[in-house]
Amino acid sequence: MRTKFFVRLAALLLAPITAFAAQIFVVPGDPPGQGFNDPTPAVPVGGNPGTTVGQQALNVFQRAADIWGSKLQSTQPITVIAFFTPLNCTATSGVLGAAGAYWSIANVAGVNGGKNLPANTWHAIALAEKITRVNIDPDPAEPFEIFALFNNRLGQPGCLTGSGWYYGLDNAEPGSSIDLLAVVLHEFGHGLGFSVGPTSGNTGARSAGFPSVWExxxxxxxxxxxxxxxxxxxxxxxxxxxxxxxxxxxxxxxxxxSVLDFRIEMDVVRPTGIPSTEVVAASFGPTFGNAPGQRVGGNLAIALDGGVSSIDGCTAITNPAAVAGRIALIDRGTCGFTVKVKNAQDAGAAAVLIANNVPTGLPGMGGTDPAIVIPSFGISQATGAALRAAGSGVYVELSRNPNNRAGxxxxxxxxxxxxxxxxxxxVSHWDTSATRNLLMEPAINGxxxxxxxxxxxxxxxxxxxxxx
Ligand SMILES: [Zn+2]
Incomplete structure (x- = not known):
């Protein structure tokens, strides 16, 4: 991501303006014929009246700008320069968008009732302008607060093949499509200041020795x-x-x-000795109610399939007699969560546990498939290994813990x-264990x-x- 850093020592004078909802403007950065300027005819969809792909994209961005603008206050307009461009992608995963503050700013004095920025602390420029009420303009040739990139290869072969952007404004994206409005809201969030930057999360190093306001x-x-x-x-x-x-x-x-659900925990009733652990519910399938008494219990079955790995559930389950009516255990990896759960459902499973394939954390359990009607949960790699090692006769129970919130x-x-x-x-996202799912998690949820x-x-x- 591109970030510029600018230390400003003097303030500009501006006419007094009272606080009002932030105004966010989108500047399409695409060349003629592409992205926002794509003239391909499109049928209005989900409340988006645009009749070309480019118009529909712009309508989505304007809606995102309006949503954020109505929930924040600033006397200073916020300008977003946005592009559709190729971003990293494979057939099964990809970067949907990327965005950030166009500049990071420190040491600006407030005017007209605005406050000084906290000393020697980096702020995203839109936030710095809100706090100080100064139109901070490090370079008149680049009068932007946020830059944002969106993947223009989405849905093409090799880039989340078969998906594609959904331009509707009504949360009703079909299973294979990615809701552009959700992604734009997320990326604008980064640009408005949802980031530890310019401090490096990877090395911990600071820019010019100053911390960012997040620290x-x-x-x-x-x-x-x-x-x-x-x-x-x-x-x-x-x-x-x-x-x-x-x-x-x-x-x-x-x-x-008021936001996060009670945490879901799994108790291994039989055999004894495996500790209770936190699990995460999938964002697809039936809602696992938030009442503390909510409970799913049953005998465990290791689901087998015929793929390269026989325990990843990516192809049809080959031991349906063992899986039917039970809670199927499947490993994460190779294919999407919805594929695994659907395969288990087709084999008659009552519920699914998906064990992580990396040592830390819980699987994100994102995805969308309206055909899935059984509950599924992500568990840690260590818990998955313990369940596999426990052999037959394992009985587990999942329930809400009224004393803890998920995530x-x-x-x-x-x-x-x-x-x-x-x-x-x-670092610059909420953790994937949060439910309800949050806008600023690293992977989109349906x-x-x-x-x-x-x-x-x-x-x-x-x-x-x-x-x-
Ligand atoms: Zn993000």
Missing amino acids: QFMLDVSTGKRWIDMTNAERAASARNDGNLVWAGQKASNVVP TTAGLPRLYAPNPFQSGSS NLTKSVKNPEDLTRALFMDIGW
Whole structure:
């Protein structure tokens, strides 16, 4: 991601303006005939009246700008320069979009009732302009607050083959399509300040020695230290301390109970000796109700299939007699979560557990498939291994813990901190264990509401913590 850094020492004078909803403008950066300028005829879809692909894309961006603008206040307009361009992609995974603050800013004095920026602390320029009420303009040739890139190969062969953007505004994307509005809202979130940048999450190094405004709120519950008080090496270690890096801002933690569900935990009733663990429910399939009494229990069956790996559930299940009526255990990897769960469902499984294929964290369990009618859950790699080693006669029960919220540690919402570090995803997102699913998780979920605030989302509350 491209980020520029600018230290400004003097303030400009502006006429007084009172606070109002932030105005966000989108500047299409594409050349003629492409992206926003794509003249390909399109049928209006899902409340989007555009009659060309380019018009529909622009309508989606304007809706995202309006949603964010109505939930934030600033006297200064926010300009987004946006492009459709090829981004990294394979047939089964890909970068949908990327965005960031066009500039990071420190040490600007407020005018007209605006406040000074906290000393020697980097802020995304849109946030810096909100706080100071200054139209900070480091380079008149580039009068932008946010840059944003979106993948124009989506759905082509080799790039999440067969998917493609959904341009509707109504949350009704078909199973194979990606909801552009959700992705644009997410990317605008980064550009507005949902990022630890310019501090490097990977190395912990700071730009020009200044912390970013995020660091005072980033707490490592293992060490009890906040990022602002850490060395580079400590920050780099904390960025990989899965489950223990949390957001300790007051505004976000206040709304956790109104946003996040009670945590789902799995008890192994038989055999004894396997500890209770946190699991995560899939974003597809039936909703696992949030009432504490909610429960799924049953005998476990190891599902086998005929693929390269016989335990990844990517092809038809070959032992349906063993799986029918039971909770099927399948490994993560090779194909999407919905493919595995659908295969198990077709074999008669009552529910599915998907064991992670990396040592840290829980599987994200994202995806969409309206044909799935059984519940499914992600479990850790270690728990999956313990269940496989336990042999036959395993009985598990999954239920809500009324004392814990999903996606939190010590009551505070987790930031995404897998080990190994994932460039572009680690640290500057909420953790994938959060449910309800959050806009600023690293991978898109099909059940996002397009709300950026509580009780549907934690993102605006985090923004209030950093000064929005
Ligand atoms: Zn992101």
